[in-house]
Amino acid sequence: MPNSLGMYHSNALLDALADLHHIHDLDHLFSFVLSRCCEVVKCQGGTFFTVREEVGELYPEAAKGVSLNLLREIPFKMKSGVSGWAATNRQPANVENAQEDQRFNRAVDVITGVRTRSILCAPIIRQDKVIGVMELVNRVDGVFKEADMVFVQHFCNQVGVAMENCLLFKTVQDLFAYTNSVLNSLSGGFISTDQNGNVTRCNSTACRILTVAESDVVGKPLLNALPQYPAFSAILDVTQKHETPVTRQEIELQKSDGSSLLIGYSTFLIKDNFAKSLGAAIIFQDLTQLKRK
Numbered sequence: 001m002p003n004s005l006g007m008y009h010s011n012a013l014l015d016a017l018a019d020l021h022h023i024h025d026l027d028h029l030f031s032f033v034l035s036r037c038c039e040v041v042k043c044q045g046g047t048f049f050t051v052r053e054e055v056g057e058l059y060p061e062a063a064k065g066v067s068l069n070l071l072r073e074i075p076f077k078m079k080s081g082v083s084g085w086a087a088t089n090r091q092p093a094n095v096e097n098a099q100e101d102q103r104f105n106r107a108v109d110v111i112t113g114v115r116t117r118s119i120l121c122a123p124i125i126r127q128d129k130v131i132g133v134m135e136l137v138n139r140v141d142g143v144f145k146e147a148d149m150v151f152v153q154h155f156c157n158q159v160g161v162a163m164e165n166c167l168l169f170k171t172v173q174d175l176f177a178y179t180n181s182v183l184n185s186l187s188g189g190f191i192s193t194d195q196n197g198n199v200t201r202c203n204s205t206a207c208r209i210l211t212v213a214e215s216d217v218v219g220k221p222l223l224n225a226l227p228q229y230p231a232f233s234a235i236l237d238v239t240q241k242h243e244t245p246v247t248r249q250e251i252e253l254q255k256s257d258g259s260s261l262l263i264g265y266s267t268f269l270i271k272d273n274f275a276k277s278l279g280a281a282i283i284f285q286d287l288t289q290l291k292r293k
Contacts, residue, residue, distance in 0.1 A: 009151040012040040016155055020162050024169040030062035033159050037136055038064050041120065041148040044138035047071060049083055051130055058083055058133055065137070066112045074111055081105035083135045086121035090130055092153055095119040096143040120144040122152045126160030134159070191217075192270065192281035193240060199225045200279065209263075209286045211255065229253050232263065239267040240280035250287065262287045 005013065016036045023029045034048045045065020049058035058076040060068060078084045085103045086093050098104045098116040109116055117138050124132035134156050139148070180201075183190050189206030193199055202217045202225075210229065217225040226233045232253055239245055245268045253261040265284035271277055 004146050004150045005154075006147055009040070009147045012036075013151055013154055016040070017158055020155075020158060021165065023162065024166055026163065026166045026170075027061070029159075029162055029166055033134065033155070033162075034062045034064055037134060037152055037155065040151060041136060041144060042140050043120070043136045043144075044140060045114070046134065046136035047083070049076065049087075049133040049135065051078070051087060051132055058087060061132075066114055070112060074108060076105075081108070082119050082121050083133045086123050086135075087130050087133045090123050090125065092122040092149055093119065094144050094146075094149050095121075098137075114138075118143045120149055120152060122149070122156045124156045124160050124163070126164055131160060131163060132156075186283075187285075189284045189286075190281065191222075191236065192279055193222050193236060194279040195240075195277055197221050197223075197237060197240060201281075206284070209261070209284070228256055235265065236267055236280055236282045239269070239282070240277075243269055243277065245269055245280075260288065 019032070019036075020029075023032055030048045034046055037043075038046055045063070047060050047064075047066075048062040050061050052059050056078045058078065060071040060076070062068065063071050076083060078087055082093050082095055082098070082101065082103045082105075093103075095101045095104070096118055098119050099106075101119075104116065104119070114137070120136040120139075122134045123130050124134060134152055136144070136152065139145075183201060183203040184205075186203060186205055189209045190201060190203040191199060191206050192201040198221055199218050202212070202214050204214075206212075207214055207217075210226065210232075212226065222237055223230065223233045231251060235246075235249075235251065245266070247266040248264065249266070250262060250264050253263060255261050263284050264287045265282055267280060267282045269277060270279045270281055
């Protein structure tokens with residue numbers, strides 16, 4: 001931990017970082033980071049800005065001590081204000097007397113009704129790109145200390161990583177929802193397994209044909225997930241273990257009520273971009289009524 005951080009700030013930084021990476025929602029992240037900074041450095045309020053390079057502006061994502069909606073009516077240009085200076089110069093700024101600092105945008109005080117005395121700003125940088133700015137105003141007992149600035153700097157270093165993780169998490173969630181929507185729109189059944197043979201997907205048509213619930217199947221080894229259809233389960237198990245997909249095959253299954261179920265199916269392997277096996281899948285149709293005609 002940096003020498004300029006005392007015990008109070010060091011412990012606060014460790015606690016903040018421990019909580020930071022459990023957050024997967026950007027709005028929650030913005031509010032958490034701002035609130036924790038205000039709490040640790042004991043200031044009246046502040047703003048979490050993200051950078052909008054295409055328009056050369058900072059956009060308020062979270063605010064404390066003033067209305068967020070009000071702040072969003074103010075254009076925060078990258079080349080004006082202390083926060084803009086921090087973003088443009090990629091450096092923190094510790095302003096002891098805002099009213100006498102040429103960088104200070106006095107229009108903000110006029111619009112918000114808050115008289116700014118002291119300011120602490122730190123850029124949020126990720127992969128050599130400024131993606132945000134943390135601005136804190138009016139330390140309750142006077143001016144911001146060096147330890148306050150070091151705390152905010154080190155915290156913001158990790159905030160950039162956390163923001164990227166939130167975006168990745170949302171991308172994965174959106175992709176999962178998209179894939180589920182596509183699979184549940186299929187007229188045929190679909191079941192997939194991972195490389196360990198555990199069921200990863202079972203679409204709504206598969207549940208209907210096999211008379212099972214998705215929650216009773218997903219996450220279980222295939223042979224345990226469908227104990228009433230051991231032969232059917234073995235087909236996908238063999239495909240995965242021996243990497244031998246099949247096409248347009250049929251199998252007759254016995255349902256729990258004693259009736260027969262004729263299934264037409266194909267299996268295939270699921271691989272990554274490097275041809276490494278990730279699992280296997282089976283797509284199938286209920287041919288029972290079709291064969292009876």
